[in-house]
Amino acid sequence: MDSVPGSVAYLEHTAHIDRVLGSLQSQGAAAHGQVEQLLDGHSAAELRRLVPLSYRRQVGAFFTPSHLRAKVAEALKATSAESYLDPTCGAGDLLLAATEVMPIRATVSETLADWGGKLHGWDLHEEFIRAARGRIALTVLRRHYESSGRFETSPDLVQYLNGIKQADANTQKRTLVDAVVLNPPFTRAPAPSSCSWAQGKTSNAAIFFLDALQHIKRGGHIVAILPDSLRSGTNFRKWRATVEGCTDVTRVERLGVFDEHTDIDVFLLVATVRETGPSQHAVQWWTKQPEGRTVGDLFEVRVGTVVDNRDPHEGESRPFLVARDLPASGRSNIPPRRRLFSGRLFEPPFVAIRRTSRPTDKSSARAAGVLVTGDEPVAVDNHLLVAKPSKGGVKACNALIAMLAESSTNALLDDRISCRHLTVSAIKQLPWRA
Template sequence: MGDAQRYTEYTNTLRQLASDAATGLPVALDQLRASIDGEASAQLRRLVPLDYRRKVGAFFTPAPLKERVASLIRSHKTSVYLDPTCGSGDLLLAASSILPTGATLRETLEEWTHRLHGYEINEEFVAAARYRLVIAAMLRHGIAEGTLRPNFDFASYFSNIIVADGLARLSKPSNFDGHILLNPPFGTISADARVPWTVRPTSAAAVFTYHAMTHLSQGGRMTAILPDVLRSGSRYRSWREQMDTLGVKEPLVTYGQFDEHADVDVFLLAMKAAPEHEVESRSDWWASTPTAESAGRVDDRFTVRVGSVVDNRDPLEGPEYPFARAKDLPASGEMSLPGRKRRFAGTVFKPPFVLIRRTSRPTIPGQTRVSGVLVTGKRSISVDNHLIVAMPRDGAVDSCRDLLEVLACRETTEWLDNRIRCRHLTVGAVRDIPWTVHSLDE
């Protein structure tokens, strides 16, 4: 037995639970509630090896994110919801939470069957999704309190949730006018020939969302949970431009870490399909700069580059220079020449300049997101590629000190958290940091 097959142990539990509840046997309300909440994820982690979960990108949406999705989709009326990578149905459960119920449980199940569609490559997850939706409908009817005890076969419900390759289905021409809900796999896949923004292997999440938007007819909607790098990473600029030709975005929701088990920052993208000529105004993928309180951007005053040394790759050839590495740098402040030396034949930098670490974790409350270190001295320095170098266009040490203040101020942390939530700062993000005047006046 391998891969997702072990999940059958849990789908059997769900089947028994649904069957007991439907036939009026005593079932603990807490157990029913847990089965439509985080339990499916916990069982996934217990039963299915991490290697396989990573391979297919199986990370089920946790309750707080489900609620965010439900609140985003609530205001849009739609006939049908489709989750093309539905896992064990968490996003369909979010959709069901805003669907009305019928006069009887049977009526509700019929209506929800009609309106909730899903594709998933693992049949064990498909089975779990169906049972969980049945249980959600029972809970909405108060069946656990014993108010309704129909003795019927529920196996025929949710027949639109099926084993299928969601990407293949989305890639086919269609006129789907419902609402696509997506928490796709986040791994890397080859971009197929119909993806116009890249020829290289790329994020599966980018490919799924692009095909989802092309699958919709005008007016159809998509709400997706996506890795933050799609919103903020420079290598997804063409994807963002393509997406902007396919519809109108609602203001983006930056969310933070997916959950305590998946350390990846995500955002929520909600879009309505519309032809390019009708897309009048495009909202930003990040906060716009500069703001009223800022006077331009860092780029106006500094040349910003990534350090040029790849230490374990570049040969120890050329002149010997002092060598600045991220791990030898003080947390902030000023330094003169680094003690470490290295031979290097590539680009070196002449002080004064500011070094900024490329890895910077977002959203640690109360902490500054980035801090710079001012380097002074007369000799040129080679710089490790884990550091960003900001060289003042006027060559002045005082300009570098001003930059240290801009980096340290609260507004910059807030701005960066909004602009880029993944751990690697980009040169583009540093260039765009607003030059916040009032922080320098205080």
């Protein structure tokens, strides 16, 4: 395979790694300071500096930051795995997490030969693969330095790491390992024709996760960093059922935003490929909610029915409620804005809730409700959710608004759905505490 043009500038970084490897061999401890930097964070910073964001987005290249890498290392410590694969390994951060649980041998060459047989990694980009190999060689030198107090020399350090190679994960033959580590591209891709949990375009991360399972021995493990939408999104209910169908999920942990440069919520998924039979335990994809009534028992919750730039301006002139006209909180009368509309209308009183809300922003309620009153049916834009009480009118609406403003509701929503758009089911499943 040839180099991919968008990432070619990354060679500047791999050349730097090669130079540091070379000077460790010739000058020993003199170059030690640079090793720490290269093993922690610098490869991701160089990716951001050298490779344009548009290209990184196109191929889903976002290297795991050290605090998430530590989570992966911690999860691996609880397994007895000895061989590892990262099918989309980038500059090798998750393979480095795996090396934390791998013992070293008597000499640098012996460790490299041993690890070389146990570490597998693929990436479309030759530049990233070179960085991954170089960084693993660096970590071997550092580990030996920590135990012997000197840097050993060994000719052509990276020759042993042939399992880490430029390759398309989608076309690789089965490579059986004890554990897969995974932070796949979060791009979108067409679901394969055999796919039972999605049709059309879907999350590539969801596809990569299930594909990776074929490379794991029975009883082996997968430790993955995935977009939170797979954990909490209604669109991925079938995907979650598919995961539960072939693995025992042992850990689901929300991790918040990926890093300070990449504003996407992620979670850690740890699972064991089942040896036989059905799963022994139910998976807690989110915190179990207390028994009892929910908002959905007392309110009809719907997405506003007007898609303004698509729906024809036909029918009667109706008051038209849009998010930008809605106050941040409190009460609104029949909106003065009007539009011709012949679809479903909402009879006040009801509670209007903005659909776009930022997770874990402690400064405001994620689902701030506004009471809408008046005596005319209203057309509501689809950027708003509408909660209409089945009985109790304004009093029930005010009780819901007060409940939505509580910090415990924020915490529940963050747990239930960390992507930007509040869903009807997330609101309906809130326990009714009024």
